[in-house]
Amino acid sequence: MTLIDTRTPDPKRFIAGTTDDWEIIIGLEVHAQVTSKSKLFSGASTEFGAEPNANVSLVDAAMPGMLPVINEECVAQAVRTGLGLNAQINLRSVFDRKNYFYPDLPQGYQISQFKDPIVGEGIVTVSVGPDKQGNFEDIEIGVERLHLEQDAGKSMHDQHPTMSFVDLNRTGVALMEIVSKPDLRSADEAKAYITKLRTILRYLGTCDGNMDEGSMRADVNVSVRKPGGDFGTRCEIKNVNSIRFIGQAIESEARRQIAILEDGGTIDQETRLFDPAKGETRSMRSKEDAHDYRYFPDPDLLPLEFSQAYVDQLKSDLPELPDAKRSRFIGEGLSAYDASILVSEKAIADFFEQVAEGRDSKTAANWVINNLLGKLNETSQEIEDTPVSPDQVGGIIDLIKEGTISGKIAKDLFDIIWEEGGDPAEIVESRGMKQVTDTGAIEAAVDEVIAANPDKAEQAKEKPNLAGWFVGQVMKASGGKANPQAVQELVKQKLGIE
């Protein structure tokens, strides 16, 4: 593959070594587990957490004479993903054997796609930021290809002094390997790219993006160079399984390479592992022959072919994707920042849209972002766990709009519903949380506060800002239930401030 540099070197992305500035060049190979019930070439289940070797068929165990038969849903999922990445869909692709020996791969080869992948070049638009000025920058990251392949099994090395234990449940589960172009220039860009990729896959429903269960893992290629120079020798950091670790691995690997180069040394092209405990990468193994996979077309499988009509059908059934949703939200009056937060998870966007239905979208966005997401974050919960429904949030907003409750009381009401559930209007009624709009009652409260603070009332005639203090006192006295606008007007009127 010819490497083409599509990015302009930008000093804000350089990192300083001891003697020079350096630019980091990063490419990611993301392995995303395809969401399907059964495996890529066998009818065994893909369910996570089953008993050892329970989800294994004779095909997965590579018993002699067994033949692979492709799962049509996995093909559809790969095509959907390609469409979601604005990529070229190849109507004809070929499965190859990638030959290597390891106990978690009983076939002695992985069925993968080498020369002719199912998906070709695509583009992911990534929003990086905010910078110190609070601005976001949109960058386009090229996708080189996406291909289908089999996952390997799992080995455990800590169960026995001299033996490793092998579980083939994951063997043969479909993976999509999504290879980026070397377009990424910082750890932040790489993290933003994989976050965006994960969001897109989750919207599409083609990968659950669950990194804890290994549904998404990345091999990270890192090299450094003097800004604008030729690409340097790269090292590949294998199997990094969290977005945070990807960032750390890139930072530490870049530092390691810069230190070697500034010392007059050279980088050996090698495979490395990231050790999260130490926060550094280390050489994985000497792999003199490791890259000699001797790929050849799998004689057990015919070429994978489908029609453009099939692709068009899948395309017409795709859900609205995050970029399109974000543009639509901005068009409906939201700020780019709010829209980006709301589309980060499909479930959040869906929640917001239910709240916003028939209501002011800006208000709905504020409530979902500040109150709901704030509270979820505080209690370390996901949107799926929310005890408050969109209807309940909508009910609270309606009560504010009608003037039944004040904004402050609304926050208390939200907390009550979070803890106890219930209908917002009924709670307001039964707990006497209604806003006092009766001018007579408010007037009395204002008079009382002014009478109790004659000095301040006198000063306020000179310093109109003091009116705010009176408003606060009246609100406090009313337990937050007085209508703030009414209070403000009356205070000004009584103090004789225009």
Added chain:
Amino acid sequence: MSVDIDTVKRVAKLARLAVTDERAERMQGELNAILGFVEQLNEVDVDGVEPMTSVVEMEMRKRADVVTDGNKAAEIVSNAPASEDNFFMVPKVIE
């Protein structure tokens, strides 16, 4: 194209085959005979001929995404030289 003895040994190693020097020499001869035959095929002019992937004109058969297999762990490990709790046991493979 022909292979030297080192290539034969390297390919054998990649395929995890133990090959004595004597056998390697014999295999070198056999492999070179095969490569010679392929070279002969290369002389045929195939310009404009579609590569043939199957002798019968057919599409790859696909299956529906349904779980039809599994839940036979004991059977799966029954041929293994060593197993415990339905795990395969193999000589430790970590450095």
